Structures are given as structure tokens and as C-alpha cells.
Amino acid sequence: MGVGIQVEKLNAWFGKTHALQEINMTVAANHCTAVIGPSGCGKSTFVRCLNRMHETIPDARATGRVRIGDMDVYNGTSATHIRRRIGMVFQKPNPFPTMSIYDNVAAGLKLNGFHDRKRLDEIVQRSLTYSALWEEVKDTMHKKSGASLSGGQQQRLCIARALAVEPQVMLMDEPCSALDPISTGKIEELIFQLKEKFTIVIVTHNMQQASRVAEFTGFFLLGKLIEFDKTEKIFTNPSDKRTEDYITGRFG
Amino acid sequence: MPDSTTSLVSDFAAAPISFGRKLKNGLATGAAIAAVLLVLLPLGAIFAYLIIKGAGSINWDFLTKTPKPPGEVGGGMANAIAGSAYMLLIASCMGVPVGIGAGIYLAEYGRNRFGNIIRFTADVLNGVPSIVMGIVAWNIVVAGHGFSALAGGVALAIMMIPIITRATEEMLLLVPNTVREAAYGLGVSRWRTTLSITLRTATSGVITGVMLAFARVAGETAPLLFTALGNTYWNWKINKPTAALSLQVFYYATSPYEDWIRQAWAGALILIVLIVFSISAVRIAASRGMLKGAN
Amino acid sequence: MANHAWGAPQLPGPQPVAKSEVAVKDRAQTEALFKGGGSEIADGIFRYAMLACGLCVLALVALIIYEVAVGSRLSWHAFHWKFFFQSDWDPVNDQYGALPFIYGTIVSSVLALIIAVPLAVGVSVFITEMAPRWLRGPLAFTTELLAAIPSVIYGLWAIFVLVPILRTYVQPLLARYLGWTTLFEGPPLGIGMLAAGVILAIMIIPIISAITREVMTAVPQQQREAVLALGATRWEMIRTGVLRNARAGIFGGIILGLGRALGETMAVTMVIGNNPQIKKSLFAAGYTMASVIANEFSEATGDLYLSALVEIGLALFVVTIIVNILAQFLVWTVTRGTPARGNA
Numbered sequence: 001m002g003v004g005i006q007v008e009k010l011n012a013w014f015g016k017t018h019a020l021q022e023i024n025m026t027v028a029a030n031h032c033t034a035v036i037g038p039s040g041c042g043k044s045t046f047v048r049c050l051n052r053m054h055e056t057i058p059d060a061r062a063t064g065r066v067r068i069g070d071m072d073v074y075n076g077t078s079a080t081h082i083r084r085r086i087g088m089v090f091q092k093p094n095p096f097p098t099m100s101i102y103d104n105v106a107a108g109l110k111l112n113g114f115h116d117r118k119r120l121d122e123i124v125q126r127s128l129t130y131s132a133l134w135e136e137v138k139d140t141m142h143k144k145s146g147a148s149l150s151g152g153q154q155q156r157l158c159i160a161r162a163l164a165v166e167p168q169v170m171l172m173d174e175p176c177s178a179l180d181p182i183s184t185g186k187i188e189e190l191i192f193q194l195k196e197k198f199t200i201v202i203v204t205h206n207m208q209q210a211s212r213v214a215e216f217t218g219f220f221l222l223g224k225l226i227e228f229d230k231t232e233k234i235f236t237n238p239s240d241k242r243t244e245d246y247i248t249g250r251f252g
Numbered sequence: 253m254p255d256s257t258t259s260l261v262s263d264f265a266a267a268p269i270s271f272g273r274k275l276k277n278g279l280a281t282g283a284a285i286a287a288v289l290l291v292l293l294p295l296g297a298i299f300a301y302l303i304i305k306g307a308g309s310i311n312w313d314f315l316t317k318t319p320k321p322p323g324e325v326g327g328g329m330a331n332a333i334a335g336s337a338y339m340l341l342i343a344s345c346m347g348v349p350v351g352i353g354a355g356i357y358l359a360e361y362g363r364n365r366f367g368n369i370i371r372f373t374a375d376v377l378n379g380v381p382s383i384v385m386g387i388v389a390w391n392i393v394v395a396g397h398g399f400s401a402l403a404g405g406v407a408l409a410i411m412m413i414p415i416i417t418r419a420t421e422e423m424l425l426l427v428p429n430t431v432r433e434a435a436y437g438l439g440v441s442r443w444r445t446t447l448s449i450t451l452r453t454a455t456s457g458v459i460t461g462v463m464l465a466f467a468r469v470a471g472e473t474a475p476l477l478f479t480a481l482g483n484t485y486w487n488w489k490i491n492k493p494t495a496a497l498s499l500q501v502f503y504y505a506t507s508p509y510e511d512w513i514r515q516a517w518a519g520a521l522i523l524i525v526l527i528v529f530s531i532s533a534v535r536i537a538a539s540r541g542m543l544k545g546a547n
Numbered sequence: 548m549a550n551h552a553w554g555a556p557q558l559p560g561p562q563p564v565a566k567s568e569v570a571v572k573d574r575a576q577t578e579a580l581f582k583g584g585g586s587e588i589a590d591g592i593f594r595y596a597m598l599a600c601g602l603c604v605l606a607l608v609a610l611i612i613y614e615v616a617v618g619s620r621l622s623w624h625a626f627h628w629k630f631f632f633q634s635d636w637d638p639v640n641d642q643y644g645a646l647p648f649i650y651g652t653i654v655s656s657v658l659a660l661i662i663a664v665p666l667a668v669g670v671s672v673f674i675t676e677m678a679p680r681w682l683r684g685p686l687a688f689t690t691e692l693l694a695a696i697p698s699v700i701y702g703l704w705a706i707f708v709l710v711p712i713l714r715t716y717v718q719p720l721l722a723r724y725l726g727w728t729t730l731f732e733g734p735p736l737g738i739g740m741l742a743a744g745v746i747l748a749i750m751i752i753p754i755i756s757a758i759t760r761e762v763m764t765a766v767p768q769q770q771r772e773a774v775l776a777l778g779a780t781r782w783e784m785i786r787t788g789v790l791r792n793a794r795a796g797i798f799g800g801i802i803l804g805l806g807r808a809l810g811e812t813m814a815v816t817m818v819i820g821n822n823p824q825i826k827k828s829l830f831a832a833g834y835t836m837a838s839v840i841a842n843e844f845s846e847a848t849g850d851l852y853l854s855a856l857v858e859i860g861l862a863l864f865v866v867t868i869i870v871n872i873l874a875q876f877l878v879w880t881v882t883r884g885t886p887a888r889g890n891a
Contacts, residue, residue, distance in 0.1 A: 053433065078587055080441045088437035096449060107438060165439070269778070280782035281782070287670050291752055298701070349600070350600050353599070372875070379871035385611075387844070391614045442594075446593070474813055477844065501700070513707075
């Protein structure tokens with residue numbers, strides 16, 4: 001089951017640019033929370049701060065407090081340890097090009113020292129089933145490389161790979177923006193089912209998508225969290241005028 | 253001095269395409285073609301002569317026997333071929349790990365001023381005459397322990413390192429950052445990511461770089477002249493003089509014995525075949541393997 | 548796909564979530580798979596190991612400088628600056644002057660450049676601007692092939708093919724028609740400065756051509772189009788739109804070729820005659836810095852002899868380093884050096 005996320009006074013910088021300002025947010029466990037906003041508003045940066053991917057960029061840093069379940073992300077535990085317990089799916093599907101489908105899904109486990117073949121088989125099957133890819137690849141997963149699948153399949157493979165390590169939280173950075181509508185639909189279905197076991201935070205520039213899959217939505221603008229509420233409220237009766245302007249398409 | 257724009261205007265726009273201009277154009281094309289032919293000529297001649305003069309002498313004896321005393325007919329270069337391979341192996345043990353390591357450093361940690369210094373130094377090292385490497389290896393190894401295969405290996409290793417370093421760096425940089433990010437996102441530590449993911453993705457490219465270094469270094473003679481020195485017998489001891497194919501070709505070619513000169517051509521042919529083979533293998537691997545890896 | 552009712556009442560804080568038995572066991576098992584954090588130590592060790600490899604490159608250059616400098620000490624103390632201006636090379640009496648070798652090195656290299664530059668630039672112009680597309684790859688490959696041929700094989704071919712040709716056809720012609728320049732006097736032996744210059748030229752053409760092609764390709768297409776749009780012929784376009792822009796880089800390629808020629812050992816040794824004399828005629832034998840080291844190092848008796856040879860090596864090293872640095876700088880100004888990182 002998923003856990004909740006508590007964000008307090010999160011600030012992030014790229015060199016001198018203050019990309020995120022004093023973000024405070026609480027993400028509900030076992031729900032899907034969408035993060036929306038115009039380009040450059042900091043939504044990707046926000047999500048990448050949750051699993052400390054932000055600091056992999058040279059000259060980038062973040063301060064504040066993030067608690068995921070009982071883990072304090074910025075104090076005490078190494079970034080690598082944090083990332084093992086949080087799954088991430090990126091904008092452009094990025095399966096490991098030299099590995100087979102099977103090895104891709106098992107990568108998170110194998111690279112962290114787990115080699116029990118029988119259990120790996122089980123976990124790989126389970127993960128591929130969760131991401132609705134099992135039927136399509138079960139016969140060829142040892143032979144075909146991860147890169148030989150279609151875009152939508154690759155993204156589902158990346159989701160399976162992230163699921164294999166049993167994260168408590170799944171972060172998705174615009175997972176469908178590089179995919180066609182049919183693949184997008186399949187992945188949105190997936191997110192729906194995943195909600196039962198995981199807490200999901202999804203960045204999206206597609207407002208319809210947010211209203212389809214997420215119970216809660218946060219609206220970001222210029223590095224600040226403008227409004228955070230139930231999706232229904234954000235889209236029908238937002239409290240802040242800026243939110244309303246964005247929703248109605250006046251900018252962004 | 254008229255600036256470019258005005259001279260362009262006066263040269264082109266004002267005058268129609270005069271015969272003079274057409275003539276110059278034609279002459280330029282002719283000159284370029286002539287240059288190409290003049291350059292291809294010696295290339296063709298070299299290969300032709302190597303084959304004509306050398307192919308006939310490559311027989312089982314040549315490949316399995318050691319040299320006969322001067323003046324006598326027969327014998328072969330077996331020990332020289334083996335010696336070259338032996339020293340390449342010694343050189344690789346030192347040069348390949350260091351070269352790849354330096355390449356990893358430059359690609360993954362060295363995108364800064366300090367990395368630029370190393371990059372620049374590697375390029376400078378590439379341009380140092382190989383005979384100077386021989387002097388250095390002589391000082392380090394031969395001065396204390398005599399002429400040896402190790403000394404030859406050291407000289408060759410120093411030459412391999414900058415080539416492998418730059419090639420490794422280029423190949424690692426071709427691996428898209430998204431691949432690294434995928435690994436970080438799974439909680440794989442940085443060192444593990446670099447070795448098991450990034451380097452693995454770039455493997456064929458790195459092998460390419462190593463083979464290029466081999467091809468370059470296999471034909472080197474100057475640094476071996478006073479390090480490995482050469483040997484008319486088989487030698488597998490690392491601290492004794494060793495024969496090398498390039499050395500043998502040099503000694504034979506500059507000797508007054510007909511039979512040795514004949515063998516020099518044969519040895520040269522073998523050497524060039526091995527080198528061309530490595531380079532072609534590299535090109536084929538590059539056009540197939542790399543695309544598979546980095547995309 | 549209907550939207551489910553959003554069950555959660557209001558903005559919740561971190562909730563104690565009821566976990567199912569199976570889920571707990573699954574997660575516990577998977578968590579047990581991960582050894583604890585601590586990768587920072589391994590990361591640090593790895594980084595320093597790679598750094599050490601990188602530092603090896605710097606250390607190697609330092610080592611080379613150190614070894615040749617220390618090895619030259621004896622000779623330096625004995626002769627000081629005169630070493631580079633004296634002509635007598637007399638191992639028997641322990642008198643050493645490097646001037647003949649410096650002269651030989653410079654003359655053979657300059658001669659090589661004079662022959663190689665027009666040819667290399669011509670080939671590059673043809674490959675980049677004139678050749679049909681299908682021809683470009685093979686031609687580029689063949690020039691690279693020239694670069695791969697080892698020096699000793701060039702030397703072998705030069706002794707038995709080039710030298711006879713020079714001796715029988717070229718040198719008599721040169722003596723007859725250009726003898727008034729006093730550069731082509733003396734018996735046409737084939738072996739000598741001219742042979743060295745020619746074989747060096749063949750050897751440095753690939754590198755000059757490779758750089759020239761690289762900088763010519765780096766000139767943006769808009770430059771060519773701008774000139775063509777003004778009504779220029781192809782040669783005029785090449786001259787003003789490409790060569791002029793790539794000038795610095797081409798010059799850098801030439802200097803790089805010079806660097807290669809200065810340090811070239813085997814092929815030169817095999818055809819230059821190895822006679823430490825300074826003669827004006829290109830037919831005469833000569834000796835270069837690299838050649839004397841190659842020929843005499845392994846048999847040098849006496850510390851001063853050895854030191855003199857090492858000092859020549861030092862001079863060679865310093866000169867080639869300076870030339871190479873200059874060349875790289877020039878090339879860098881046109882192509883801006885480092886390759887770009889691949890990205891999403």
C-alpha cells in the first residue's frame with residue numbers, strides 16, 4: 001500500500017535561478033495527485049525533488065523538508081536509498097538499450113544485488129502483469145531488447161521496471177506526452193489500477209488527463225504552488241483567479 | 253583593404269561570368285582531381301608492391317620458424333610476430349584500464365575546467381614523437397634492468413593511453429542522459445550506473461577505441477629500438493629482449509642480404525594486413541554496434 | 548472509464564494506512580533485498596579511482612618532461628647553448644653539436660610541407676565540395692588508410708621503390724632544369740634530403756587532409772549559400788565561402804602536419820643517408836634529430852654521449868609540444884573542441 005507525502009518549505013535552485021519557492025503540500029496516500037501548470041512553472045522540478053533526482057543536475061540544489069511515509073528524504077538517508085523506494089517514470093520512455101525486456105524489468109533488483117532467479121521470474125511476471133504488458137511480451141522477453149518495443153509499450157516497460165522494486169510512491173513526469181492517444185489511454189487505465197497499491201504523483205500539461213486520473217490537483221505557476229485541492233474543485237470552482245485563468249486557457 | 257562584402261559585390265554581381273572565371277573554376281576542379289590522383293598513387297603503389305614482393309614469401313616456414321644467421325636463406329619471423337603480440341598484451345594490461353578509466357573520468361566527472369586540462373594534455377601526449385616515449389621507457393626500465401619486453405610494453409602503453417582515453421570519452425558522451433537517469437531513478441548508485449549501464453551501453457564503441465589504439469601501436473618501431481631491442485630467438489620472459497614484427501622488418505630492410513630483404517617485404521605485408529583488418533573491423537562494428545547501443 | 552468517487556474527506560495529513568497481509572510480506576521481502584544506503588563510500592572510491600586514471604595522463608607528461616630533462620643534464624653542463632649551434636658530432640672525442648640534426652629536421656619537414664599542403668588541401672576540397680556523394684566515404688577512407696600505414700613500411704617502400712625512381716628519373720630532371728637554384732647539385736644518389744622530404748610529405752598528407760576536411764565541414768551551409776546566391780562559380784564559392792572561413796583551422800592542420808613531420812623517425816632514417824652534414828643541395832644526405840637517436844641510442848657508450856642524445860630528444864620534445872599546442876589552438880578556434888553530450 002502507498003504512503004502519504006508531506007512537503008514543507010521546499011525550495012529549489014538551478015544555480016542562481018530560484019525554481020521552486022516555499023512549496024507546502026500534502027499528498028494523500030493511495031490517491032493520484034496531479035501537478036499542473038504552464039511550461040517552466042516548476043512542476044517537473046517539484047516532482048524531481050521528491051526523489052532527489054533534482055540534485056543530479058550540476059549546480060542544482062534544494063532545501064526544505066520532505067517526508068514520504070516515515071522516511072525523511074533530505075535528512076539522514078542517502079539519495080540512492082531514497083530512490084530505491086520511490087519509482088519514477090520519465091517523459092521519454094528510457095528502457096536500457098542493451099538489455100532484454102526481462103533484464104530491463106529486473107534491472108532495479110539485479111543492480112542492487114538481488115539474484116535469486118526464481119523470485120526474479122515471479123517479480124518480473126508480476127510487474128509486467130501490473131503494467132498490462134505481460135501477454136504481449138511473455139514469449140519474447142528474454143530475446144527482444146527493451147528498445148525494440150513501440151513507444152507505448154516502452155513506457156509500460158518503464159512502468160513495470162519501476163514497479164518491480166515495490167516502491168511506495170510512483171512519480172510520473174508527463175509519462176504520456178511522447179505517446180499516441182491509444183497508448184495514452186492504456187497508461188491512464190494503468191494509473192487507475194495502480195492507485196490501489198501505490199501513491200501516485202503525476203505531472204501533466206494535459207488538464208483533461210488530470211481530471212481523468214487524479215483525485216487531487218496542484219496548480220503551479222512561476223515556481224509557486226498557487227492552489228491545491230480536490231481535482232473537481234480546481235476544475236469547476238477554483239479559489240484563485242490565476243488558477244481559473246489557466247484552466248480556462250487564458251494563458252499557458 | 254576592402255571588406256568581404258564589397259569585394260564580393262564587385263567580383264560577382266557587377267561582372268557577368270567571364271571566360272576567365274569559368275577557366276579558373278575548371279582549373280581548380282582539375283587541380284583538385286590531380287591532387288587526389290597524386291595522393292592515391294603512392295597508396296596504390298605501396299599496397300601493390302607489398303603484395304607483389306611479399307605475398308610470395310609468406311609460407312608455412314615463414315610463419316613458424318625463427319630467423320637464420322645472416323646470409324643464409326630461409327627461416328621466418330614467427331618469433332617476431334609472437335613478440336609483437338606479447339608486447340601488445342603487456343602494453344594493454346597497463347594502457348587499457350588506465351585509458352578507459354581516464355575516459356570515464358572525463359565523460360562522467362570531468363565536464364569542467366580540470367577535465368579540459370586533462371583532455372588537452374591527452375591530445376598533447378598524442379603528438380609526442382614515439383621515439384621520446386622510447387627514451388622515457390629506456391630510463392625507467394632498461395637503465396636498471398636491461399633491454400626487455402617490459403620496456404617495450406611500457407613505451408607502447410604510454411602511446412595507447414591518450415588514444416583510448418579520448419575514444420572512451422566520446423563513446424560515453426554518446427550515451428543519452430535519459431539512460432543514466434533511468435538508472436538513478438531506480439536507486440542505482442552512481443558508480444554502478446557508470447559501470448553497469450553507461451559503460452555497458454557504450455561497450456562496442458569503447459572496444460573500437462581500443463582496437464584503434466592497437467592498430468596505431470602495433471606498427472611502431474622507433475620506441476622499440478632501444479627498449480625491446482629485438483631477438484633472433486623465441487622469448488617469453490618479460491625481462492629479456494624480444495623480437496617484434498616492425499623491428500624485424502626494419503633490421504631486414506636495412507640489411508645487405510637479399511634473402512632478408514625478401515623477408516622484410518613479407519613481414520611488412522603481414523603487418524599491414526593485420527592493421528587494415530583491425531581498422532576495417534572497427535568501421536564495421538562502428539556502423540552496426542554503436543547504433544544498436546546508443547539509441 | 549468512469550471517475551471513481553473521491554473518497555477521502557478533506558486534505559489529509561500522512562495517514563496510517565491499513566495494509567493487507569500480503570502486501571506487507573511482499574514489501575518486506577523486497578526491502579530485505581536492498582542492502583542499506585552506504586553507496587556514498589563506494590561512489591567516492593570509484594570517483595577517486597577514475598580521477599587517478601585521469602591524473603595518470605597528466606603524470607605521464609610530467610614524467611616525460613622529467614626524464615628527458617634529467618637525462619640531458621650532463622650534456623647541458625658540458626655544452627650549454629652551444630650544443631644547438633655547433634656542428635661537430637664526434638663520439639670518439641666526446642664532442643657533440645646538434646646543429647646538423649636540427650638543420651636536417653627543419654629542412655626535411657619544410658620540404659615535406661611544401662609538397663604536402665597543396666596536395667592535402669586539394670584532396671580535402673575535392674572530397675568535401677566537389678566529389679559526388681557516393682565517392683566521399685570511400686575517398687575519405689582511403690586517406691585514413693594512408694594514415695594507418697606504419698612508418699617502417701613507408702621506409703621499406705621508400706628504399707626500394709621511391710629512391711630508385713628519384714635516382715633514375717626525378718633527380719636528373721631537377722638537376723637539368725632547376726640546377727640554377729643550387730638546390731639540386733651533386734651526384735643523384737636517390738638517398739638524401741629530397742627522398743626524406745617526399746616520403747614525409749606522403750605521410751603527413753592524411754593528417755592535414757583530415758583536419759582540413761573537418762574544419763571545412765564545420766563551415767555552416769549558409770555561408771556557402773550566401774556566396775552562391777550572389778552568382779559565384781563553384782570555385783569562387785569554395786575560395787570565399789569555405790576556405791576563407793576555415794583558414795585558421797586549415798593553418799592549424801598544416802601546423803599539426805609539421806608536428807608530425809618533425810617527430811617522424813623510421814621512414815626518414817631509412818632514406819636520408821644518416822650523414823651529419825649541412826649541405827645546401829637537396830640531393831645530399833642529411834640526418835635528423837629523431838634519426839640520430841634511433842640509430843645511435845642503443846649503442847651509445849659513455850654517459851656524455853647518451854646525455855647528448857637525450858638532450859636532442861628534449862629539444863625534439865619541446866619543439867613538437869609547442870607546435871602541437873599551437874596547432875590545436877588554431878583548430879579549436881574553428882571547431883570549438885569538445886563533443887556534445889547526447890541528450891533526451
